[in-house]
Amino acid sequence: MGITTLPLDSNGHVIASNDDNTVTVYEPDEFVRLPRLIAGIYSRCAQCGEQPEVEVEGDAVRAQSPCALPDGITTAITLEVPSGKLVVEDDLRHVYRCGDGDFADYNSVLGQAQVIEAMAAIGCAYGPVGNSCPGLYRTGEDTYVIASPRYDEDDNPSLPEKDRLAGIVTDLWAYSIADLEDFKRRGGDVDALGWTATVVDVPPGTYRFTHHTGEVGFDHYADDTVVFAHIERVTSSDPAA
Ligand SMILES: [Zn+2]
Structure with missing residues (x-):
């Protein structure tokens, strides 16, 4: 069996499992009757979720179809918050069910x-955050982030504790945020959520959530504060304002 190491031309897909972007090709011969084996590739692209065909072409291994999402995705959704109260939790799927779709x-x-889009369409600002236990922080007038601070040698967080409005446990590896009155109208009960839920007062209005984990190069393990989402109040729901 011939074994060669070849560069991978991924055609924009994120499929390389080796840092140096090479794959190992195990070539069958007359004694080893096995199909050709290519190692060093994940089965699915981390960006588009497809499983591209790969072929040995000359001195490289090439994905045969281009990635539909080579630049990743920044997902922006809006959440109506007429009550001026947010329910902040990891998991609100017992109330907001987007189905498997x-x-x-x-x-x-x-x-x-x-x-993210499907959850937003039914009234829940949702986003994956890994196993990071992030917080909701106020960063200015009408601006917030969902972020994980880093800690210096003296255990001082990179985001001020006084600006932390809620912590998010990550049993689900996600945040889920909804308008309190909408949550109640749909049968939600904050007391039943227990200690992990927080109700946060914010000015009523429409909030835009810009979620970043789908961007190329997003680093969950960055040395600096990891910002999963920026939140901004984009319109007031008070007609007099
Ligand atoms: Zn792809």
């Missing part, structure tokens, strides 16, 4: 963006 693989950027 016809989504791409949830492990891909595309699949996660589709779930």
